[in-house]
Amino acid sequence: MPLTDEEIAAMTAAERQDLILRLAPRPAGLPSRRTIERIRKWRTALMVVCVAALIPWTVYLANTLPSHYVARNWVVTWVGFDILLLTMLALTAIAGWKRKQLVFPTAFASGVLLICDAWFDVMTSQRGGDLTQALLSALLVELPLAFILIAGPLRLLRYVAIRHGMIHPQSRLWRMPIPIPDLYPDRKVPPRA
Template sequence: MDLTDEEIAAMTPAERRDLILRLAPRPPGMPSRRAIDRIRKFRTALMLVCVAALIPWTVYLAITLPSHYVARNWVATWVGFDILLVAMLTLTALAGWKRKQFVFPAAFASGVLLICDAWFDVMTSQRGGDLTQALLSACLVELPLAFILIAGPLRLLRYVAVRHGMIHPESRLWRMPIPIPDLYPDHKVPPRT
């Protein structure tokens, strides 16, 4: 049976998603549903343990760290960080140029590194011209670029999910589910409200 473009356009998102799943067999090497659930639960628990440990650690540091400290390896720290930033921006550019999905994590990581760079530049600058330069760089370059690098791929990720029928076109990004359950016809996911 051949479907016309008009018949496909008339389908609901759920019908298109069902058609996609019927046309695309389960990928080889895909872990079982049980393994995916176990990994998700373990990683979620691990993140919660990290959060629980980081809160008292942050309070401890706030109380005990000196307000002034002479750092070792200052130059190597900043040059190394900038090399990492250049590498991530290069990976982002290459992934975007070649239209590879690796652009999503590379751009997100690059954006986060730019936010960190802006934060530490501002927080470690001397008052006066050094601080002014750090603030201008943060506000005019680093933070706007970070926003583009984080928001752009997230919007593209949402577009890809909508285009492939994995989510409803009006779904908000923060409510977008991971479509793993849809790979298993025997496991129906209730519609989100």
């Protein structure tokens, strides 16, 4: 006997989440929970090592790089960067138009590339009209668009998580867990320490 809308509305959030997880098809071909946890730990350790290595490297560069440098391949560097940015923006537009979840990573990456573009445009501009143009472009176009491209998909990701019962509607996105234990609802998963 199917549940009525009234019965579903009367359920607690935990009961609805349990129902969603019980009804959701189990994806085929997923690695075991043990494998997923091992990958997560190795990737986390790799990021910690990268952060630890980048701190002294940044200090070293701050003390040794020349304040003036003539760059090779200047045109190719900037045109190549703009082609990458153009590609990511086009992929974001296509994914958004077609309502595909690919919009999450492409929009986020596009936003980050726009922030990088604004930073390097401003930092490498000559004083005067060139710097004014770079600042105006950064403040009026690149940074606002980057905010939209990063914040919009994050809000949509939160909405999807709420809609699928993964988080409570008052939860913040940064508290949203990755739902690995929910992929295997028939197995008992020990709580994380």
